[in-house]
Amino acid sequence: MITIPRAFDTQKWQTFARTPGRHDGHSSVWGLSRRVHYHFERSGESRIQPREGADGLTDLRFSHAVTYIQAMPLDPTDFYTFAMASANSEGRLPLSRMTGWEIFPFEREGLRVVRLAEPQLPEPPRHGEGGNACRACDSEDSGIWSDEHWKLFVFDSTSGAPLVMMLQSREHFDLTDLPDDRAAEMGQLIVRIARAIEGLPHIARAHVSRWGDGGAHLHIFFFARPAGFPQLRGTCFALWDDLLPATPLDIRDADAASVVAALNGA
Numbered sequence: 001m002i003t004i005p006r007a008f009d010t011q012k013w014q015t016f017a018r019t020p021g022r023h024d025g026h027s028s029v030w031g032l033s034r035r036v037h038y039h040f041e042r043s044g045e046s047r048i049q050p051r052e053g054a055d056g057l058t059d060l061r062f063s064h065a066v067t068y069i070q071a072m073p074l075d076p077t078d079f080y081t082f083a084m085a086s087a088n089s090e091g092r093l094p095l096s097r098m099t100g101w102e103i104f105p106f107e108r109e110g111l112r113v114v115r116l117a118e119p120q121l122p123e124p125p126r127h128g129e130g131g132n133a134c135r136a137c138d139s140e141d142s143g144i145w146s147d148e149h150w151k152l153f154v155f156d157s158t159s160g161a162p163l164v165m166m167l168q169s170r171e172h173f174d175l176t177d178l179p180d181d182r183a184a185e186m187g188q189l190i191v192r193i194a195r196a197i198e199g200l201p202h203i204a205r206a207h208v209s210r211w212g213d214g215g216a217h218l219h220i221f222f223f224a225r226p227a228g229f230p231q232l233r234g235t236c237f238a239l240w241d242d243l244l245p246a247t248p249l250d251i252r253d254a255d256a257a258s259v260v261a262a263l264n265g266a
């Protein structure tokens, strides 16, 4: 069920609903004009029943054949045009929001935003896709801890965070390809690893990140954030990790060994 403003073209949707698959359309979902994709599982006459919602909007209820509806707010050209409308005469976006936060690691004076590059489509393939070798699949390294389906790594060199770890699936999956049983294992492992990291002395938080823009093989990062430094809280810690001096290797290895011991139930 999705809530649509009253002006929505229900007739158009009924036409889409007769064919299975993905369909492009245009709507004003959530009051913003945007392109949308509709996904229908099976062919058939899907009944769409507009109803007056309590909030004055119309609810469209799909009787069947709809698996999910994915709203795509802006295509790459729209996104770029929208962003650049806020740029100055040099094509630079203004400093705002995060640069004023107490956790931001740079002073505003002298800082300027790099120019936003134009859309590049198709995007260059990541490692492990589009004919690029997958370093994860090619590696025999089982990391510092592993089980039948997962491997946990630390890196050869350290960085500013006291401990950085990476969880990786043994088999080649991206996050969104994970079968349900692997996804369930991953969820439990993330909790166990984060719990072990936060159980280390002088560690306040285990930050968990999945970006996935470099490699197609699922890998999840854990950053241990040191206790006692509210300035290092939050998303900027990924930058602080690069700015702070590298943690001595023996100290990092001792922490990593403690996490492994916790995972092994020691």
Ligand SMILES: [Zn+2]
Pocket (backbone or CB within 6 Å): 128, 134, 135, 136, 137, 138, 171, 172, 173, 217
């Ligand atoms: Zn792979």
